[in-house]
Amino acid sequence: MNLAMGGYGIYVWSSFGITMGVLSINLFLSLLEQRRIKKIIRSQ
Amino acid sequence: MLFWFNQKFLSPKAFYATSVLLLPWLVGAFTVCFSYGLIAGLFIAPADYQQGDGFRIMYVHVPSALTAMMIYFVMAFSGILTLVFRLKIAAICMTCSARIGAWFTFLALVTGSIWGKPMWGTWWIWDARLTSVLILFFLYLGFIALQSVIVNPETRDRAGALIAIVGVINLPIIHYSVIWWNTLHQGPSITRFAAPAIAPEMLYPLLAMIAAFFLFYGVILILRMQNQILLREIKKT
Numbered sequence: 001m002n003l004a005m006g007g008y009g010i011y012v013w014s015s016f017g018i019t020m021g022v023l024s025i026n027l028f029l030s031l032l033e034q035r036r037i038k039k040i041i042r043s044q
Numbered sequence: 045m046l047f048w049f050n051q052k053f054l055s056p057k058a059f060y061a062t063s064v065l066l067l068p069w070l071v072g073a074f075t076v077c078f079s080y081g082l083i084a085g086l087f088i089a090p091a092d093y094q095q096g097d098g099f100r101i102m103y104v105h106v107p108s109a110l111t112a113m114m115i116y117f118v119m120a121f122s123g124i125l126t127l128v129f130r131l132k133i134a135a136i137c138m139t140c141s142a143r144i145g146a147w148f149t150f151l152a153l154v155t156g157s158i159w160g161k162p163m164w165g166t167w168w169i170w171d172a173r174l175t176s177v178l179i180l181f182f183l184y185l186g187f188i189a190l191q192s193v194i195v196n197p198e199t200r201d202r203a204g205a206l207i208a209i210v211g212v213i214n215l216p217i218i219h220y221s222v223i224w225w226n227t228l229h230q231g232p233s234i235t236r237f238a239a240p241a242i243a244p245e246m247l248y249p250l251l252a253m254i255a256a257f258f259l260f261y262g263v264i265l266i267l268r269m270q271n272q273i274l275l276r277e278i279k280k281t
Contacts, residue, residue: 005096005097005098005100006091006096006097006098007096007162008096008097008098008100008162009097011098011101011158011159011161011162012086012097012098012100012101014158015101015104015105015154015155015158015159016082016086016103016104018151018154018155018158019104019108019151019155022147022148022150022151023260025147026144026147026260026264027263027264027267030264030267030268030271031267033268033271034267034270034271034274037271037274037275037278038274040278041274041277041278044278044281
């Protein structure tokens with residue numbers, strides 16, 4: 001597989017990169033919030 | 045009967061207990077589908093005879109768009125349950141879904157725009173499909189904005205439910221826009237009543253990615269709903 005993808009590489013890789021970024025942000029923010037909430041519960 | 049069912053299965057506490065058991069299975073299924081879809085979509089599926097390797101954007105664009113629409117449908121359904129049965133868990137589901145839906149709609153718009161540039165020669169055009177998806181994005185943002193300005197929880201849930209239910213009219217418009225109007229956007233490749241207009245070696249990774257995105261929505265929804273349930277418990281004490 002050629003990473004340049006016949007000249008479409010920049011479009012394909014940027015699409016997949018943005019997607020991975022958005023999925024990661026969603027997962028990271030949800031886990032971060034859960035950690036923060038559980039910390040509050042433990043401190044009560 | 046309904047009260048018993050609600051208390052047994054649909055109360056926030058019952059949901060929390062079930063979701064803890066369900067979450068690892070969803071994460072596992074997502075990992076399998078996403079890994080296969082990603083590898084097969086990027087490296088195994090053959091290049092399209094017209095679009096070359098550019099068609100591979102489909103493996104993130106189509107699942108994003110479908111998930112964005114599915115999430116809004118879930119919101120509208122939850123809205124009905126909130127208004128008719130006043131189910132707390134439905135209101136929580138509706139609220140938590142909105143941000144996830146907005147992210148997926150954003151993703152569909154951005155990846156669509158990136159796909160449009162090499163194929164159509166433009167990043168954006170005001171045609172029916174693109175405009176109706178942009179409206180979906182604004183519906184999500186409107187829902188989030190409305191929920192953030194209303195202080196009273198009951199009023200907030202009811203107002204949100206109304207927006208979700210009214211906005212659902214946009215879903216068939218998005219789906220049929222490529223049939224009802226002349227657009228640059230291609231027609232559906234997979235329909236319920238006809239054989240898919242796409243080769244199996246291209247189709248299977250697409251189906252895997254669609255399943256992966258739906259499962260990912262499930263995972264994030266559960267995490268966010270658990271957070272909301274815990275927050276409500278903290279506020280009570």
